Amino acid sequence: MIKNIAIAAAVGASLVSAGAALAADPIKIGVIAEESAISGVGIPNGAKIAADEINAAGGINGRMIEIVQYDDHNSAADAVRAFQRAANEDHVSAVIASYISEVVLALEPWSGRLHLPMITPGAASNVITARIKEDYDHLKYTFHGYLTSTELADIVCNAAKDQLVTGLHMQTAVVVSEDAAWTTPLDEEYLKCLPQVGLKVLDHIRLSPDTTDFTPIWNKVEGEKPDVIITGISHVGVQPTVQWQQQQVPIPMYGISSQATSSTFWKDTNGAAQGITFNLQSAPDTPVTPVTIPFAKKYKERYGIDPGYAAYTSYDDVYIIAEAIKRAGSTDPDKLVEAMEQTDHVGTIGRETFLGRDTSSPHGLRTGPGYITGLMVEWNDGKQVTVWPQGVAEGKLIFPSFVKIKQTSAQ
Amino acid sequence: MQALQILIDGFAISSLYALGAIGFTLIFGVCGVLNLSHGAIMVTAAVAAWATADAWHAGTYGGALIGVAAGTILALATYALVVRPIQRSRAIPAEEKEIFILTSTLLWGIMLQEAIAYFFTDNPKTVRPLLPGVVEILGVRTPWNEVLTAAISWAAIGLVWLLIHRTKRGKQLLAAAINPRGLTLLGFELENIYVLVWGLYGVLAGIAGVLLGAFLGVSSANIGTLTASAFSVVVLGGLGSVTGSLVAAYVVGYLETVTAYLVAPSIRSVPVLLLLVAVVYTRPQGLLGRR
Numbered sequence: 001m002i003k004n005i006a007i008a009a010a011v012g013a014s015l016v017s018a019g020a021a022l023a024a025d026p027i028k029i030g031v032i033a034e035e036s037a038i039s040g041v042g043i044p045n046g047a048k049i050a051a052d053e054i055n056a057a058g059g060i061n062g063r064m065i066e067i068v069q070y071d072d073h074n075s076a077a078d079a080v081r082a083f084q085r086a087a088n089e090d091h092v093s094a095v096i097a098s099y100i101s102e103v104v105l106a107l108e109p110w111s112g113r114l115h116l117p118m119i120t121p122g123a124a125s126n127v128i129t130a131r132i133k134e135d136y137d138h139l140k141y142t143f144h145g146y147l148t149s150t151e152l153a154d155i156v157c158n159a160a161k162d163q164l165v166t167g168l169h170m171q172t173a174v175v176v177s178e179d180a181a182w183t184t185p186l187d188e189e190y191l192k193c194l195p196q197v198g199l200k201v202l203d204h205i206r207l208s209p210d211t212t213d214f215t216p217i218w219n220k221v222e223g224e225k226p227d228v229i230i231t232g233i234s235h236v237g238v239q240p241t242v243q244w245q246q247q248q249v250p251i252p253m254y255g256i257s258s259q260a261t262s263s264t265f266w267k268d269t270n271g272a273a274q275g276i277t278f279n280l281q282s283a284p285d286t287p288v289t290p291v292t293i294p295f296a297k298k299y300k301e302r303y304g305i306d307p308g309y310a311a312y313t314s315y316d317d318v319y320i321i322a323e324a325i326k327r328a329g330s331t332d333p334d335k336l337v338e339a340m341e342q343t344d345h346v347g348t349i350g351r352e353t354f355l356g357r358d359t360s361s362p363h364g365l366r367t368g369p370g371y372i373t374g375l376m377v378e379w380n381d382g383k384q385v386t387v388w389p390q391g392v393a394e395g396k397l398i399f400p401s402f403v404k405i406k407q408t409s410a411q
Numbered sequence: 412m413q414a415l416q417i418l419i420d421g422f423a424i425s426s427l428y429a430l431g432a433i434g435f436t437l438i439f440g441v442c443g444v445l446n447l448s449h450g451a452i453m454v455t456a457a458v459a460a461w462a463t464a465d466a467w468h469a470g471t472y473g474g475a476l477i478g479v480a481a482g483t484i485l486a487l488a489t490y491a492l493v494v495r496p497i498q499r500s501r502a503i504p505a506e507e508k509e510i511f512i513l514t515s516t517l518l519w520g521i522m523l524q525e526a527i528a529y530f531f532t533d534n535p536k537t538v539r540p541l542l543p544g545v546v547e548i549l550g551v552r553t554p555w556n557e558v559l560t561a562a563i564s565w566a567a568i569g570l571v572w573l574l575i576h577r578t579k580r581g582k583q584l585l586a587a588a589i590n591p592r593g594l595t596l597l598g599f600e601l602e603n604i605y606v607l608v609w610g611l612y613g614v615l616a617g618i619a620g621v622l623l624g625a626f627l628g629v630s631s632a633n634i635g636t637l638t639a640s641a642f643s644v645v646v647l648g649g650l651g652s653v654t655g656s657l658v659a660a661y662v663v664g665y666l667e668t669v670t671a672y673l674v675a676p677s678i679r680s681v682p683v684l685l686l687l688v689a690v691v692y693t694r695p696q697g698l699l700g701r702r
Contacts (some may be wrong), residue, residue, distance in 0.1 A: 041532070238537060
């Protein structure tokens with residue numbers, strides 16, 4: 001008799017504890033990124049900070065967030081395997097994936113097939129949202145948590161208008177970009193918007209992403225005598241910068257240079273980065289929103305370096321997912337997608353809302369005044385200094401002495 | 412003007428290719444080993460130079476020396492840990508040893524690549540130039556570093572030539588390349604010669620790595636390409652032929668530079684690969700190959 005009671009008690013207790021475990025089951029978010037790259041490792045790192053903050057505040061309706069990390073080694077095949085594993089074995093509720101457009105484009109159909117919501121914190125190709133537009137019902141599970149290349153080009157053009165055309169009276173530019181998925185729409189927009197803001201494009205050079213010797217490219221550009229080099233580079237960055245400086249190319253570089261967004265860029269280039277000006281949506285010392293600086297500080301405390309560009313958005317993405325789960329009251333993928341579409345989150349790069357199904361890029365971030373406006377940041381004396389727009393700028397453009405700004409055109 | 416630019420830039424990059432390939436061909440000529448961890452050894456040297464120059468306050472020159480030392484130690488370690496155990500193994504049949512060594516050096520290279528990516532990330536790194544600033548050569552503004560790269564490469568190649576042709580040790584190397592069995596019969600310990608060759612190779616690969624790091628920059632992601640480019644230079648020139656490798660290095664360097672200047676920088680390596688296919692097809696022993 002006593003034995004039976006004991007058994008019943010044990011069974012009861014285990015049932016109770018099982019029930020408790022169920023209620024406290026963590027909500028898993030998968031993070032797929034290349035962990036040996038600075039921009040890549042920022043994605044899980046940023047996500048973990050957000051998860052810890054949310055958990056410290058009690059989680060989502062009492063459930064904790066658990067980040068499950070996968071290293072894709074910058075390979076689309078590895079990323080797809082990781083995504084399948086995340087869906088089928090680890091049963092994550094959503095995935096934050098990669099800063100490489102090619103990888104995200106490979107994952108996009110899988111997100112549709114496996115009904116697993118995915119958001120990319122760093123890829124820029126316009127094709128990601130263009131596909132959602134074409135086939136919304138199947139691909140609605142993908143969200144573009146970073147700006148599209150076209151939007152990035154527009155930010156650079158707006159900044160160039162203020163700083164280069166109005167400020168320095170420049171008139172001509174050469175566009176130098178790497179041959180990759182994200183730069184096709186970028187270059188298209190550059191070629192359209194640069195002339196509109198007053199910079200005549202003298203040449204458009206596309207280089208192979210595995211270029212190591214930039215001497216011929218810089219010599220060619222120098223021969224064309226533009227006032228500025230407008231860049232669109234991400235896979236390359238350290239090498240063209242160092243060779244630009246060693247060769248003393250007298251023309252400033254301005255535009256998008258993803259490697260320059262990393263705080264180790266100064267050391268990687270041995271200081272050759274002086275004067276490199278690049279687009280970022282957030283910088284460690286710039287109060288883009290009230291959450292930007294606290295996040296950057298926390299990141300630096302925890303990992304010893306400043307966050308790379310995708311770390312900011314990855315941090316935001318965890319919040320976007322968590323808030324959507326809260327709103328949806330479930331992790332059901334269709335309900336979650338619906339809730340994510342209602343996102344209105346003040347994140348590290350601005351006010352984040354997704355474009356609707358009726359726009360040309362559904363699930364892309366809304367940009368412009370009041371939403372995300374972007375920054376131009378310059379490397380100066382070992383530090384990233386925000387130089388545009390005026391409201392948040394901490395300094396003016398300072399180029400190294402070998403860069404010659406034409407004074408004649410100022411008259 | 413552009414012709415002059417091509418001449419100068421092509422010379423610098425070709426000299427570096429020559430230096431990188433000469434060690435590779437030496438190892439093959441003397442030991443019969445195709446060392447597919449070549450790129451990893453070069454990149455390790457460059458990363459060591461980059462990391463120690465600031466972190467250990469070794470300075471530019473100190474860092475460069477540490478880089479060369481790292482390359483040398485790693486080359487000797489490659490021999491001691493990877494190549495020698497296979498050469499001495501009784502379990503592996505003699506006729507399969509070559510393929511075993513090929514595979515194991517490849518795997519060793521990948522291990523080194525992953526280790527570098529893990530500890531230092533795969534972001535490219537640049538070694539501080541030994542000489543900063545620029546010089547006008549016939550009106551072409553050339554970085555001193557580029558001039559120095561060519562000069563050091565040729566100095567190192569010259570020293571190797573002197574070592575091989577003017578010293579007793581060097582003649583033993585040459586003999587080992589021609590007839591290792593004969594050398595053993597004369598009472599020479601082949602293993603001592605191998606250690607010497609690997610050490611020499613390590614110094615060359617170390618210098619090439621550090622110069623590459625200062626000239627173009629390196630990343631662990633480039634390791635495969637570096638091995639492949641040394642390999643194509645050597646195959647083009649003729650496996651084991653030092654002169655062939657030198658000639659091929661210049662053919663490859665100039666072909667790439669001319670393509671980058673006159674056609675498009677995005678396809679700079681394509682003509683070289685086409686040439687390689689053509690040479691392998693019509694003249695499998697390479698331009699100056701002897702076997």
